[in-house]
Amino acid sequence: MASPSRSRKPSLAKDSLTGSSYLDDHLEYKSRQTGPSTSIDGVLEQPARPPRSAMSNLSLSSASRRSISAIPPSPIIAQESGTVHTISHTNCIPEPGDSARLVATIFYNSGAPRHPHPHPDQSPAAKPTDTIPIPEIAEGSAPTTSIQDYPLEPPAPEPEPLDHLYGAYISQLCLTHFLATLDSLLIHNPPDERRLTSSHRCLAPNPFKPRVMEVTFTPPLNPQYLPYDLITKHESIYKFEREWNCEIILQPNTVYRRHKRLCVFDMDSTLIQQEVIDEIAAFVGVKKEVAAITERAMNGELDFAASLRARVSLLKGVPADVFERLKPKIVVTPGAKELCKCLKRLGFSLAVLSGGFQPLADWLAGELGLDHAFANHLVSDSTTNTLTGELDPAYPIVDSAHKQSLLISLAKGKNIPLAQTIAVGDGANDIPMLMTAGLGVAWKAKSRVQMEAPARLNVGESMLDLVYLLGLTKEEVDELLRD
Secondary structure: OOOOOOOOOOOOOOOOOOOOOHHHHOOOOOOOOOOOOOOHHHEEEEEEEOHHHOOOOOOOHHHHOOOOOHHOOOOOOEEEOEEEHHHHOHHHHHOOOOOOOOEEEEEOOOOOOOOOOHHHHHOOOOOOOOOOOOOOOOOOOOOOOOOOOOOOOOOOOOOOHHHHHHHHOOOHHHHHHHHHHHHHHHOOOOHHHOOOOOEEEEOOOOOOOOEEEEEEEEEEOOOOOOHHHHHHHHHHHHHHHHHHEEEEEEEOOOOOHHHOEEEEEEOOOOOOOOHHHHHHHHOOOHHHHHHEEEHHHHHOOOOHHHHHHHHHHHHOEEOOOOHHHHHHHHOOOOOOHHHHHHHHHOOOEEEEEEEEEHHHHHHHHHOOOOEEEEOOEEEEEEOOOOEEEOOOOOOOOOOHHHHHHHHHHHHHHOOOOOEEEEEOOHHHHHHHHHHHEEEEEEEEOOOOHHHOOOEEEEOOOOOOHHHHHOOOHHHHHHHHOOO
C-alpha cells in the first residue's frame, strides 16, 4: 500500500479518491456548492478534504502547504424558498501574511500554429508515409531562430512541439504543464511557502479554445534563487514556451497593473512597420548604406547619436517635402489604431518617442490620437528647398537617454507614478525606457532588446493584444472599440 505522504502525480481527470484534480487544486476562485446542484460539477463534486489537523501524518512538504479545500466555508444565507448562497467566498480573500501574487499572461502563437487543425483528432486520417514534424525552435518563441545570430548559447532544437499534439490553443494540458513548471520552481522557497495557489481566466477568444489566458498565482519564487525580473528568462519557462508555442509576460498583481495611465511608444518598426530614415534614403539611392547602419544601431552595435548623424549626412539634397511624399507609403502596424483607441477611452495619455523625424511623428500622432510627439528635427535649405544633411542643434537628439528622460518627465508632469506607465519599443535605444516604465514590452523586437527588456511579445495577432496585459477580456475590448 502506498504511503500517504507520497506526492501524487498531476492529473487532469477527477480522482475518485480525493474528489479533485491538479487543475482543481490550483483554481483559487473555484465556487463551492453548499446546497443541491443540478450541474455536472455538483454531481461530480466529492466531499472536501479533511482539515489541516487531520493531515498531520503527511510529510513536511505537504503539511506546510496551505490546502485550498481546507479553508472554512463562507458564511451562508438560507432563504425560506430553500435557496442557499454565500455572502463572500473565503478563497478570494487573502489570509493574513499571504505572499504577494503574480500574474502570468500567456499568449498562444495562433498566427503560426504547428498543426493545421484545432486538434489532431479532427484532421484527415494519417497515411503510413506521413512524417511527424521535426522539432524546431518555434517562430517568435525566441529572440531569433537563426543559430548564427543567437546572442548566447543556442537552444537545442527540441523538445517536441506539444501544441501539435494537444491543440492549437492554450489547452488544459498546457495550463497544467505551466502550473507544474511553477510548482517545480517553488522547491527553492522556505518550507512554509511551497504551496502553489492559482486561478486562471480565459481572456480571448473563448473559454473552449483560448488564445490568451491569465494565470494569477502565489507565492512568488524565492528571489535569492530567481529574482522576479528573471523568472520568464528561466530555462524551465523558456522550455515551456517552446513546447507549447506560446509566450509568457509576468507582472505583479497590483492595482497599478490594471490601472495604467500613461503609455509611450517608439515609432519606427513599432507603431509603423518601416524605418523612416531608410525610406528617405531610397529617394537618393543610398538606402542600402543607410539601412546597414540602421540595423547595427537598432541592435546596439553603434552609438545611436553618432549613427544618426552619419545617416542624416547621407540625406543631403533630398527634397524638403519628402515627408509629404512618404505619408501615403507609411504602413501603420496592425492593431495600433485599435490599441490607442482603447487606451484613450480608458483615460490614458499617449505619446510617441521616436528616433525618427518630427514631421512624421506629428502626422502619426494625429492619425492615432496621441497626445505628444517627440522626434528629431532636420535642417532644410530654404533656397534650394532640400535637406542639408544636418540635425537642428536647437533640439536634443531623441536617443535612448532622452527617451528615458521624456518618459520620466511626462509622468512627473501628469503626476503619474512610473508604476502606472507602459513603454513599447523594438530597438536598443528603447531599452532604458522599457526598463524604467512600470511595464516595458519589447514588441517584435531586435534580439538584444528581447533579452534585456522586462517583457517581450512576438506572437500577438496584432498590437491590440497588448491591451490584455491590463487584464481586459475580449468582450471588454470590443465594448471599448464600439462606436
